[in-house]
Amino acid sequence: MSLGQGDFGEAEPRPTSTDNSLTDGEQGNIFPTDVGAWLEDAIPDAEHVPFEESGHCPFWEEATAFNEAVRTFVEER
Structure with missing residues (x-):
């Protein structure tokens, strides 16, 4: 499995x-941006929140928007 290339093969997330x-x-180069959507x-x-x-x-790069997303997620639960 090569996550860096977007090949998830037979990988299955564990139940939670x-x-x-x-x-x-979305500007990251460690994992392709579709990893979040795949996991969602x-x-x-699960909720996927991409940061453009x-x-x-x-x-760090979008601290205000990130904090708001976390706050909303926690308050809705």
């Missing part, structure tokens, strides 16, 4: 019983 908010920066589809009730102007660190 917790709420999940998946955040990623694979994890029941961020690379690998949306919590």
Whole structure:
């Protein structure tokens, strides 16, 4: 499996019983941007929040928007 190339092969996320908010920066070059969408589809009730102007660190590069996304996620649960 090569996540850096977007080849997820037979990989399957493990089941989880917790709420999940998946955040990623769309400008990142460590993983392709479709990893978040793939995980969102694979994890029941997961929420994917992409950050358009961020690379690998949306919590730093888009701190205000990231904090708002986390706040909203927590308040809705």
